[in-house]
Amino acid sequence: MKSTLSFSRGLQKFPLIGALFAQIISLIFIKIFIQAFHYNLPIIEFAFIQAAGSAVITQTIFKLPKWFLYISILFPIFLIMGFHYFHISSWIYGFIFLFLALTFSHTLKERVPLYLTNKKTHDALKKILAENKAKTFVDLGSGLGGVVRAMSETKVTSVGVETAPLLWSISSLASFITFKGNILRQNIWNTKLDEYDVVYAFLSPAIMNKLYLKVKSEMKTGNLFVSNSFEVEGVEPSEIWQLDDDRQTMLYFYRI
């Protein structure tokens, strides 16, 4: 019982491992089925059954976050079809792996996927900066740097910190070329927050409590922490905005 509990906690911490296990388990079941019934499974059926099996396992048994549903469906279909129909050479797989590793390095470690702040949220953030007469702004985990560049249009000193190598390279180049903002190759946890009037994060529920402890201990009294979509558990936000964009973005404000 205890070991089952710690296994499931481990999977919650490292969901990609869970997703991998789900693929393996699904594959084993399919193999047993084929051997037992001597069934000649066409490749397309195989790809779809593998996808369905692993998707069910990630959601019902391992209870991984929703977006693993899409990953577990798309991954086997693309991989199997790619190998079977397109004779993709192995260096392309190597390239894709490298691309994913350089882009999603935080997904495995901190369960922070890459999704980007939209234009309506940029506008709301600009309004927040103006209302607070902010002079300095930081986006913790700045992705492709869109928020940083948009905020720099308001004349605040706009900074982003990002450690995923490819994202940092693209966004710092974009900032350099457009003269908008500045992206540091820096980990959130090593970023001093006392110099920023407004700190923005669009990360993951998994790290909100740890992040809030950092925010509370480093930001100056009266300054503002804004979290896109994810609340800090057990802490009442000073204000909440719901935007009228497609995803009904929620912005949670914490006045320090």
Ligand SMILES: C[S@@+](CC[C@H](N)C(=O)[O-])C[C@H]1O[C@@H](n2cnc3c(N)ncnc32)[C@H](O)[C@@H]1O
């Ligand atoms: C959900 S995306 C948000 C991107 C951007 N802030 C936006 O809203 O458009 C989160 C980003 O945080 C980055 N990230 C996650 N953990 C990080 C860490 N410890 N240090 C630096 N960046 C991190 C990820 O690489 C990813 O680009």
